[in-house]
Amino acid sequence: xxxxxxxxxxxxxxxxxxxxxxxxxxxxxxxxxxxxxxxxxxxxxxxxxxxxxxxxxxxxxxxxxxxxxxxxxxxxxxxxxxxxxxxxxxxxxxxxxxxxxxxxxxxxxxxxxxxxxxxxxxxxxxxxxxxxxxxxxxxxxxxxxxxxxxxxxxxxxxxxxxxxxxxxxxxxxxxxxxxxxxxxxxxxxxxxxxxxxxxxxxxxxxxxxxxxxxxxxxxxxx
Numbered sequence: 635x636x637x638x639x640x641x642x643x644x645x646x647x648x649x650x651x652x653x654x655x656x657x658x659x660x661x662x663x664x665x666x667x668x669x670x671x672x673x674x675x676x677x678x679x680x681x682x683x684x685x686x687x688x689x690x691x692x693x694x695x696x697x698x699x700x701x702x703x704x705x706x707x708x709x710x711x712x713x714x715x716x717x718x719x720x721x722x723x724x725x726x727x728x729x730x731x732x733x734x735x736x737x738x739x740x741x742x743x744x745x746x747x748x749x750x751x752x753x754x755x756x757x758x759x760x761x762x763x764x765x766x767x768x769x770x771x772x773x774x775x776x777x778x779x780x781x782x783x784x785x786x787x788x789x790x791x792x793x794x795x796x797x798x799x800x801x802x803x804x805x806x807x808x809x810x811x812x813x814x815x816x817x818x819x820x821x822x823x824x825x826x827x828x829x830x831x832x833x834x835x836x837x838x839x840x841x842x843x844x845x846x847x848x849x850x851x852x853x854x855x856x
Contacts, residue, residue: 635719637700639687640845644680645702654699656683665697669712671774673763676702676710684709684844701844710763710805711840711847717761717802718745720840724849730755742786748855755796755855758783762803762811770803770811770837776818784824788831798834798855799825804847809839 643656684701737747748755764774787797801811813822
């Protein structure tokens, strides 16, 4: 996926999880942060960031903050909507007969339902932006919703679905994601139980630039 209208700026602060102040062309601009996670290790004073200009003239904020530059790693995409978009692109290249986003299953809405022949698939997508010591971690904040989705996938697996959790690694040079048990132990426990139940865990590596994100992983779902 490619962002059409972007600009570089410098991060100032983040008053709450929805907005940030940045320095753009010598002025302070209030922008929308497209990630409600903590991102504490990324959004540091004076760090380079990338903004996408909104095409809605009636919005209160003209820009979305979509990427942050981190030493040694380069640009990290923090757009929480991007993982589902690139996974949809990725799935269209894998010969599925049906790909349906936002599929209702049980008490949850799973990111993708697919069919190939007589086989049915459910895939939940998680974006990873947290890197520690060369490894990706998820989540960077507690996610009750994430645990709920894992439980639903375990039920579906027992009912004959192929079920998977795809971690989209929104940074260059990282190829593994581990559960951030320090931040959310329950997520780590649920992920471990899911693996034992046969749920597939996919680490999707990406090519990230300041205005683009593309899955480069050789993994194919069969």
